[in-house]
Amino acid sequence: MNGEKPRLRWRLREAGLDGVTLLVLPGVLFVLALFIYPFLYGLGLSFHPAKGDWLANYRRFFSDPFLWRTIPTTLLIAAPVTVLNVVLSVPVALRVRRMRRQRLLTTILVIPITLGTVMVAEGLLTYLGPRGWLNRTLILFGIASGPVHLVHNYWGVMLSLLISGFPFTFLLTLSYVTGIDPSLEQAGAMLGARARQRFRHILLPLLAPGLAITLALAFVQAFTVFPSAILVGDPAGATRVISIAAYQAAYEQFDYSLASAIAMLMAGVQVVIIVALLGARSLLFRGPASSGKG
Amino acid sequence: MAPAPHDFRELRLDGVCRAFGHVNALHDVTLSVGRGEFVALVGPSGCGKSTALNCIAGLLQLSAGAIWLDDRRLDDVGPEDRGFGMVFQNYALFPHMTVRRNIGFGLAAQHRPKAEIARRVDEALALVRLAGHAEKLPGQLSGGQQQRVAIARAVVMEPPLVLMDEPLSNLDAKLRLEMRAEIRRIHSMLGCSTIYVTHDQEEALSLADRIVVLIDGRTRQIGTPEELYTAPANADVAEFMGYRNLVASDAEPAGDGVMVTVGGGRLPGTPMRPLGGRVVVAIRPDDLRPVLDGPIVATVEIAEYHGRDFYAVARAEDGTDLYFRSERRIAAGDTLRLGAPPARVLVYPA
Amino acid sequence: MPKSLQERLWALAVWALVAFFVVNLLAMIAAVLVNSFGTRWFNTWLPAGFTTQWYAFAWNEFGLPSILWVTVEVVGAVVVLSGLIGVPTAYAMARRSFPGRQAVMFLFLLPLLVPPITYGIPLATVLYQARLAGTIWGVILANLVPSVPFVILIMIPFVEQIDPRVEAAARVFGAGTGRLFVQVLVPLLTPGILAALLLVLVRTIAMFELTFLTAGSDSQTLVVALYYAVFAAGVRPGQSIDAMAVVYMVTTLIWLLIALRFVNPTQIVTRAKQ
Numbered sequence: 001m002n003g004e005k006p007r008l009r010w011r012l013r014e015a016g017l018d019g020v021t022l023l024v025l026p027g028v029l030f031v032l033a034l035f036i037y038p039f040l041y042g043l044g045l046s047f048h049p050a051k052g053d054w055l056a057n058y059r060r061f062f063s064d065p066f067l068w069r070t071i072p073t074t075l076l077i078a079a080p081v082t083v084l085n086v087v088l089s090v091p092v093a094l095r096v097r098r099m100r101r102q103r104l105l106t107t108i109l110v111i112p113i114t115l116g117t118v119m120v121a122e123g124l125l126t127y128l129g130p131r132g133w134l135n136r137t138l139i140l141f142g143i144a145s146g147p148v149h150l151v152h153n154y155w156g157v158m159l160s161l162l163i164s165g166f167p168f169t170f171l172l173t174l175s176y177v178t179g180i181d182p183s184l185e186q187a188g189a190m191l192g193a194r195a196r197q198r199f200r201h202i203l204l205p206l207l208a209p210g211l212a213i214t215l216a217l218a219f220v221q222a223f224t225v226f227p228s229a230i231l232v233g234d235p236a237g238a239t240r241v242i243s244i245a246a247y248q249a250a251y252e253q254f255d256y257s258l259a260s261a262i263a264m265l266m267a268g269v270q271v272v273i274i275v276a277l278l279g280a281r282s283l284l285f286r287g288p289a290s291s292g293k294g
Numbered sequence: 295m296a297p298a299p300h301d302f303r304e305l306r307l308d309g310v311c312r313a314f315g316h317v318n319a320l321h322d323v324t325l326s327v328g329r330g331e332f333v334a335l336v337g338p339s340g341c342g343k344s345t346a347l348n349c350i351a352g353l354l355q356l357s358a359g360a361i362w363l364d365d366r367r368l369d370d371v372g373p374e375d376r377g378f379g380m381v382f383q384n385y386a387l388f389p390h391m392t393v394r395r396n397i398g399f400g401l402a403a404q405h406r407p408k409a410e411i412a413r414r415v416d417e418a419l420a421l422v423r424l425a426g427h428a429e430k431l432p433g434q435l436s437g438g439q440q441q442r443v444a445i446a447r448a449v450v451m452e453p454p455l456v457l458m459d460e461p462l463s464n465l466d467a468k469l470r471l472e473m474r475a476e477i478r479r480i481h482s483m484l485g486c487s488t489i490y491v492t493h494d495q496e497e498a499l500s501l502a503d504r505i506v507v508l509i510d511g512r513t514r515q516i517g518t519p520e521e522l523y524t525a526p527a528n529a530d531v532a533e534f535m536g537y538r539n540l541v542a543s544d545a546e547p548a549g550d551g552v553m554v555t556v557g558g559g560r561l562p563g564t565p566m567r568p569l570g571g572r573v574v575v576a577i578r579p580d581d582l583r584p585v586l587d588g589p590i591v592a593t594v595e596i597a598e599y600h601g602r603d604f605y606a607v608a609r610a611e612d613g614t615d616l617y618f619r620s621e622r623r624i625a626a627g628d629t630l631r632l633g634a635p636p637a638r639v640l641v642y643p644a
Numbered sequence: 645m646p647k648s649l650q651e652r653l654w655a656l657a658v659w660a661l662v663a664f665f666v667v668n669l670l671a672m673i674a675a676v677l678v679n680s681f682g683t684r685w686f687n688t689w690l691p692a693g694f695t696t697q698w699y700a701f702a703w704n705e706f707g708l709p710s711i712l713w714v715t716v717e718v719v720g721a722v723v724v725l726s727g728l729i730g731v732p733t734a735y736a737m738a739r740r741s742f743p744g745r746q747a748v749m750f751l752f753l754l755p756l757l758v759p760p761i762t763y764g765i766p767l768a769t770v771l772y773q774a775r776l777a778g779t780i781w782g783v784i785l786a787n788l789v790p791s792v793p794f795v796i797l798i799m800i801p802f803v804e805q806i807d808p809r810v811e812a813a814a815r816v817f818g819a820g821t822g823r824l825f826v827q828v829l830v831p832l833l834t835p836g837i838l839a840a841l842l843l844v845l846v847r848t849i850a851m852f853e854l855t856f857l858t859a860g861s862d863s864q865t866l867v868v869a870l871y872y873a874v875f876a877a878g879v880r881p882g883q884s885i886d887a888m889a890v891v892y893m894v895t896t897l898i899w900l901l902i903a904l905r906f907v908n909p910t911q912i913v914t915r916a917k918q
Binding site for chain 2: 181183184186187188189190191192193194197201202205206
């Protein structure tokens, strides 16, 4: 029996299991305890409503227009702003890639991400308000005759998602664009392809898998917009997004079961969108975006 | 604008300069390449040879000077309108396209009929002996096969000029020799003018009709391989062309030649340019040999057996390290006498 | 490459777009800054006069001293704990390939991919059951959920770029595991640890959702207090809210500038890009 012990140890080590491997345990246990467990707990809780059978929460959500309408409302904000951010990011990233001093621009763009949505909301309230600088400028140049209402409505949330979302999609896109070997585009040019053809046939196909991921991440962020929907939006009407409904259920009606159900639905919509985007991605070319072995 | 015609007389670089910030990567390069000619641009790394190639390709704008194809000025024309073929150092094959689509890319960009594209791609595949690999992706090919695809893609358009940027540098030694022969074969079959950039003097000597040596962004010599090998124009070119023994000396006229001092010994040499005072003596290791009455006395430091002969370093009496070859067995510690034929002792002004 | 007119126009349009974005962004920040120092600002380009009184007002009225102290406690604890849990885990992930490694990797990616508001409500419910909701420890635990995986994912490539032979050499010369970690790995990993922890610091200062959902009235961080101030706008003068916003901005941006000395801005975003 004594001879078995070291051999088992060696076998485990060959399989990659030894003392060092055990170091993953704190991290794994932490994520299991504070991420996976709460999620499963919330899932279970959502099937134990205050009154009614186990599906009562979900039935209530889809029968109460005040609740189910939050999904189309959220999609109406998140989908256009995500697409807009990604579509704007691509040409800018392609241009910035050739810049020698990218650092200043990327630093400026990282500021709104760092400040976060609450700060951006307060900035927009001051800057876009009826007496703010933007409205003064618009009136000065005769673009508008009176103050344009850009906050406390749909457009306020759109703009806040544009300001905090564009830098995110841009920096992500830039990192994908810089991963494409520049000599591929040069090779295209040497073969007579115009800028438009090079974009269409070389850059876009190589960028597409990365763009699918960017689109998914950006969409998930926009879909869970929360503080700015309240602060610069119209939280009782046009920008009553799904996270507001979940928040109100938990912190105003103290119905944690319903709140969990809404959170699960939120996660469900995200999963559906991500699976759809990544499914589309798997149809695309996914090899390295550089050529050959060099 | 129509692509450049296949039959041109010459491509001419006229005082071409290119600066990056304050650094002059290319300084006043003037050169002409005739139809069907194979020209190698060589030089140590960082000498500006790739910059020169990119300027000709149109991938870099000139700081000054002009590029002409016969009487058509090219330097304001974009790379897509020059109609040249190019083989990139890393091949730059489109990783998401099959071999067939890679090779046919330029023809498709010109909206040629499908049947014509298919026929010409098949011809190009046959030329580089890759028929049967048409539907593979570049990632499924070996390095040598990728290289062949890159060449096929560059020549399928029948360009007047093919540019090659260190195409063999990513291959191992055996494959490099094989592909060198391939390139020579394809060039002789198609007869397209070629400008070939390399840092490997042996590659340039074996392939080119004419060699251009660039050092620090300036043209230092243009000549046939024989001229460069036997008579480098100056000490820098000599160093690049494998004249490993470069020794500072003084010179005294003696008959047709001069007498110089190398490693403490006096020996006759051939002046390559008008001399005055201090000189640099350049001798290839192949030309410096142990001889019984050689004027240089030296002690062998290192001797490497290279199969047919020995390659060795010896320290002369005055401390100079000299590189030479010996057919006779030698070992570290041996003291021997070295000499070289006067015609192979090249003397340049310092 | 020599460019055609069309390409030049296109480039111009792209730069105009970038300039428009940057100008509006900077103007937005400047507007908050100017307002926080203004006396009265009504229908003019600039306020009637300048004063620092709103900062004193915000300091007292919003209870900034205790909020700042809570923020320091929370951020400090999150940075230290996420480093202690994350770095060894990252080391094991980078050095060992064990069965289920892919699944563990996916486990670490999830909290970064799922937005906080989605798991924040169930998490707050669980913390409430554990009687931690509303306490500072509840806030710290909640903030650790995205921070620990973040440190792990940032550190893995840093560990991978250390040649394992360096460690083998240290072991051959008789270093035990503890000595190996302290004398060889930590010094080599310092740049990576510094980068990861600074990014955690910046992200935790700005983390609104998780803190908002788990904090009680005496465990609010600066960003949550700012939210309540903006939410209750009208109760207090707008300039005082902007003064508080400036305090928040300065706190965040100073750390951002420090962080940017060690990391590339794109790293802040591309944490989970796989």
